[in-house]
Amino acid sequence: MASSLTIENVHAAYGSVRVIEDVSITANAGETVALLGTNGNGKSTLMKCIMGIVRPAAGRIVADIDGVKHNLVGMKTEQIVDLGIALVPEGRRLFPKLTVEENLMLGAFRPKARAQIKANYDFCCEAFPRLAERRHQLAGSMSGGEQQMLALARALMLAPRILLVDEPSVGLAPLLVARTIDAIKELKEHYHLTVLMAEQNFTQAIRIADRGYVIVHGKIAFEGRSADELNNNDLIRKFYLGM
Numbered sequence: 001m002a003s004s005l006t007i008e009n010v011h012a013a014y015g016s017v018r019v020i021e022d023v024s025i026t027a028n029a030g031e032t033v034a035l036l037g038t039n040g041n042g043k044s045t046l047m048k049c050i051m052g053i054v055r056p057a058a059g060r061i062v063a064d065i066d067g068v069k070h071n072l073v074g075m076k077t078e079q080i081v082d083l084g085i086a087l088v089p090e091g092r093r094l095f096p097k098l099t100v101e102e103n104l105m106l107g108a109f110r111p112k113a114r115a116q117i118k119a120n121y122d123f124c125c126e127a128f129p130r131l132a133e134r135r136h137q138l139a140g141s142m143s144g145g146e147q148q149m150l151a152l153a154r155a156l157m158l159a160p161r162i163l164l165v166d167e168p169s170v171g172l173a174p175l176l177v178a179r180t181i182d183a184i185k186e187l188k189e190h191y192h193l194t195v196l197m198a199e200q201n202f203t204q205a206i207r208i209a210d211r212g213y214v215i216v217h218g219k220i221a222f223e224g225r226s227a228d229e230l231n232n233n234d235l236i237r238k239f240y241l242g243m
Contacts (some may be wrong), residue, residue: 003065003084003161004031005050006235012042012049012058019045020218023059024091025123025196028160032188032195034205034212040217044090047166050196051087052077065161082110087158090153090167090198096140100131102148103139107157116159124153127186135159145176149183156187163193169201184208206230 005027012020022041027033037043048054049221050061054074061072065083074082082173104124125132128149134142139150148168155163169177176239185208188195199205205212206227214222214235224230 002067003063004029005162005194005196006060006062006064007046007050008060008062010046010047010049010061012054012056013057014045017094017219019054020049023215023218023220025213025220025223027194027196029064029194030192032185032197032208033212034209034226034230035196035198035215036200036202036205036212036236037198038200041215042164043200043215045218046215047087047089047196047198049073050080051085051162052080061161079201082112082156083166084110084112084159084161086158086162087164088151088155088166088168089118090170092115092147094147094150094154095141096138097141099238100139100142100150101135103154104135105156106132108159109155110158113159115158115179117157122180122206123190124156127183128153129191144171145173147174148176151188152180152183156191160191160193161214163195165195165199167198167200169199177201181205181208193211195221202230202236 007025010020010023035043043052049056062081063070063072063085068083070083088235117139130146131150131153168180183203211222211226212230222233222235
């Protein structure tokens with residue numbers, strides 16, 4: 001059972017403002033692929049295009065789920081979710097007046113996830129013990145790091161095949177960023193996920209990424225076929241390492 005994501009020549013805009021131009025990237029089965037870029041370069045827009053929240057002006061987005069190819073362009077968001085594609089959005093987007101447990105259960109609405117509710121819930125509590133301790137606490141009263149853990153766990157309750165993670169480090173202290181990145185790696189390995197992670201914290205993202213892309217002004221400026229290629233690229237040194 002394998003899942004992959006292929007984005008081909010995608011263009012997207014908000015009205016007359018072009019945000020993404022001719023973007024092509026792939027996330028092969030079982031990979032963690034980093035989409036690196038500073039704020040305002042189109043990372044979140046691309047994630048929204050994959051999820052059907054923003055409709056591309058041109059291009060194809062194809063998810064291969066167990067040998068069946070699905071062109072996501074033109075599909076509704078709920079149809080994309082039903083395929084097993086989950087997004088952990090920037091800013092977490094929790095239901096602040098619902099409890100931790102209620103937020104998790106809302107993540108399991110996909111029909112194929114319902115049979116796995118108990119197993120997924122137990123694993124989330126094991127992976128994030130703080131969530132188990134605070135399962136009756138309102139999500140909005142938790143710290144930023146705890147909310148990020150809840151957002152990840154809620155996505156896993158969907159029983160996803162492909163996991164999209166948008167800016168997991170935003171608003172977190174450095175120690176919590178490291179823990180969040182480590183959690184993404186652990187969850188990916190446990191569930192055999194394919195992960196596409198949009199991130200501006202290069203140092204942390206590259207710790208778990210198999211390879212990655214750098215997006216600048218809405219265009220792919222560099223494709224690193226390995227973590228080493230990303231580490232040794234002049235563009236990376238200029239934008240991320242100050243060299």
